[in-house]
Amino acid sequence: DIQMTQSPSTLSASIGDRVTITxxxxxxxxxxxxxxxxxxxxxxxxxIYKATDLEGGVPSRFSGSGSGTEFTLTITxxxxxxxxxxxxxxxxTYPWTFGQGTKVEIK
Amino acid sequence: xAHLVQSGTEVKKPGASVKVSCTASGYTFxxxxxxxxxQAPGQGLEWIGWISGDSGDTHYAQSFQGRVTxxxxxxxxxxxxxxxxxxxxxxxxxxxxxxxGPTRDYYHMDVWGDGTTVTVSS
Numbered sequence: 001d002i003q004m005t006q007s008p009s010t011l012s013a014s015i016g017d018r019v020t021i022t023x024x025x026x027x028x029x030x031x032x033x034x035x036x037x038x039x040x041x042x043x044x045x046x047x048i049y050k051a052t053d054l055e056g057g058v059p060s061r062f063s064g065s066g067s068g069t070e071f072t073l074t075i076t077x078x079x080x081x082x083x084x085x086x087x088x089x090x091x092x093t094y095p096w097t098f099g100q101g102t103k104v105e106i107k
Numbered sequence: 108x109a110h111l112v113q114s115g116t117e118v119k120k121p122g123a124s125v126k127v128s129c130t131a132s133g134y135t136f137x138x139x140x141x142x143x144x145x146q147a148p149g150q151g152l153e154w155i156g157w158i159s160g161d162s163g164d165t166h167y168a169q170s171f172q173g174r175v176t177x178x179x180x181x182x183x184x185x186x187x188x189x190x191x192x193x194x195x196x197x198x199x200x201x202x203x204x205x206x207x208g209p210t211r212d213y214y215h216m217d218v219w220g221d222g223t224t225v226t227v228s229s
Contacts (some may be wrong), residue, residue, distance in 0.1 A: 001169075032213045032215075034215045034216065036152075037154070043202060043219035043220065043221055043222055044152065044219055045217075045219070046201070046215070046216065046217050046218075049215040049217075050215070051227075055217065075183050087151065087152055089154075089216075090154070091213060091214070091216070092213065094157075094166050094168075094211075095154055095168040095169065096142070096154040097154065098151055098152040098153070098154065099151070100151045101151045101152075
């Protein structure tokens with residue numbers, strides 16, 4: 001199985017901050033990687049697919065980069081609605097696997 | 108607009124089975140697949156498996172092999188996930204999630220159902 005490791009596990013940030021979350025895969029995923037935002041009591045929401053493609057309706061302050069084994073999610077100017085947990089997920093090979101999550105908290 | 112509606116909360120005893128449904132609307136069911144993902148309390152997301160909306164082909168995570176069965180009804184656009192021999196650590200919110208294609212190729216998940224809470228307790 002491909003292990004996905006996110007860092008940091010928790011991130012404290014202020015409104016307007018630039019935030020970067022890293023996801024490392026134990027094997028090459030090419031660019032078959034997605035990012036999701038998850039808020040308590042709600043279903044996760046797709047942000048990025050194929051490592052860099054922004055899902056329709058997602059604000060442009062979200063962006064993804066990377067390939068192979070290292071990927072990054074960046075939020076250029078953190079907004080109040082962005083406080084949530086973020087997960088990366090590879091869909092290169094079964095079983096699909098998620099990172100353990102990065103919780104973005106208010107500083 | 109694609110939409111997935113799941114069945115309601117379930118409470119089961121250890122050793123029992125549960126069958127969760129996921130009703131799709133707003134898209135052509137057979138052009139896509141469906142995955143099931145769960146989140147146990149205080150834990151992250153865990154992928155359970157995938158079913159093709161077209162062929163009914165399935166793939167399950169090894170940790171659920173032999174204990175889970177995914178099926179679909181193309182006439183009603185409903186997918187089902189049955190899990191047997193439930194244990195307390197199966198307590199979780201279970202989500203169905205649309206997959207962007209009907210085959211095992213490199214398709215991501217996009218639309219998520221609202222989740223079904225399954226509690227396993229004696």
